[in-house]
Amino acid sequence: MKDESNESNESNESNGINVKADLAPVLTATPTGIKYIFNLLFGKKHVEAERMLKLADAQNTVDVKKILSGEATYDHSSQQLITTGTPSSQLLISERIRSEEVSNLIECSVQAAAYIEESKGSDEVGEVDGLEDFVNRWKSEAKLISSEAAQAIWGRVLAQEVNLPGSISLRTLDVIKNVSKVEASDFNEICKYVVFDKVVPDNTLGAPISNEVFSSVRDAGLIANFTPGMYRSSTWPKTQLSISDASELKVLYVQCGDLFVFIDEDGLSSSKLDAPSFCYWELTSAGRELYKVVRMNMVVEIGDVLKVLYKKDNDFLKLAKYTRYTSVEKRMVDTDSIKEVPAS
Structure with a gap:
């Protein structure tokens, strides 16, 4: 006999929907951070954000199945599933993209909440110069991030800016969004060798950092230049x-x-x-x-x-x-x- 819950999860993944199985442990560990992040991202729509968070839980597979099958659509303004007739292909594609983006944004937000300083998370969201512009740009990019490793990075980027406003520039967001998985891995590797928070030593021996890794990080726009022999x-x-x-x-x-x-x-x-x-x-x-x-x-x-x-x-x-x-x-x-x- 097939496990129906597993079959449902497999169906979701095959359709491009990556729904987190259980966010409860994370929410319990970082309640103030979660509240702060969702207030920051959604403002007065915080209640709606909580609804979207519940939709991200795999326990709510019934609603997801209805959306995927075209039996219903999700109205964000009313927070209701709306039963439809025969859906158009355009509507199905639109709803699928929206569901993926909401799921990605929530996952990145949960990652951010884990790193929000306790003193910051316990305060009400206030007006900070430049933070609104940063958050809007962050949202437009984070909703497209689907891999867990990349979501962790984007979450920490938002937390860093919230904890220390002005520490992450909009230009940096543009660089990060174009960093490939390999380039991110290479940069993560060289970080443990960075000295004075701004330069990477090169002993010219090709180890532990190879020329290929240096070239990869240069191409990602994370080191200014790399030309072996010109140090x-x-x-x-x-x-x-x-x-x-x-x-x-x-x-x-x-x-x-x-x-x-x-x-x-x-x-x-x-x-x-x-x-x-x-x-x-x-x-x-x-x-x-x-x-x-x-x-x-x-x-x-x-x-x-x-x-x-x-x-x-x-x-x-x-x-x-x-x-x-x-x-x-x-x-x-x-x-x-x-x-x-x-x-x-």
């Missing part, structure tokens, strides 16, 4: 590190994600080694903005950082140590958890 380079910048005993240590350092890798300037000098440097490719403005979105839940490991800082003559790394930032924005590091860099 820009930079020495490690200098700063002063306040140790727990109140003494100041002069160091050369690299920031990668929340990692702080450094070398004592005096130790480097006594070893008669030159200041370390690295070749790099610069992220575009869209690349920098998207990187901040990816960085939200990215864990950077010291081993990965060393891979892109490594060169044939890497004696300076024997002097390096590392710790983590307690606040990247405030440039504060944990001086109580300093460790030796592992041997390569």
Whole structure:
């Protein structure tokens, strides 16, 4: 005997409708975020949005079946199914496209709600300069996003802009909408190597980042240029590190994600080694903005950082140590958890 619920779901998928099985756990986990996002997207139509959310639940397959079969159409203004006679092909296509767009928009919105800051989500939606324009552009693109991975990105992009208005430009939305699945995967891979939130080191060895990956990210408009053999380079910048005993240590350092890798300037000098440097490719403005979105839940490991800082003559790394930032924005590091860099 066939499982009727499975048969129904298979029918929906074969017709291009991807209906989430159960959103209840997500809604329970992020109730304030969901409320904020739907108020932001639909305003006074929040009740209607809740209705659309229920339609996205596979338990409501009866209504979906009626729409797909042409027995009824869904009237958004009245939130009612309207029984029809013999539907026209144009009407069927229109309703199918509308259902897909509503489903996609809801999925992206749920992804956004999970990243809305609690203090923001608990407030009423207020007037923020530029946010309305951003949300309107976001909606026009998000409704076309059907893959789960892409929906996660678009959700985080909206959350980033809500949490920090002005951090994502409309131009960046134009770039992101044209990024392919492969390009997105390649960019996600290089993000764990980004230093100072704006450049990607290249040790010129072709590993761990290959020329193909660099070319892919360049073609996506996320790094400004890539021409092997024509590199820009930079020495490690200098700063002063306040140790727990109140003494100041002069160091050369690299920031990668929340990692702080450094070398004592005096130790480097006594070893008669030159200041370390690295070749790099610069992220575009869209690349920098998207990187901040990816960085939200990215864990950077010291081993990965060393891979892109490594060169044939890497004696300076024997002097390096590392710790983590307690606040990247405030440039504060944990001086109580300093460790030796592992041997390569």
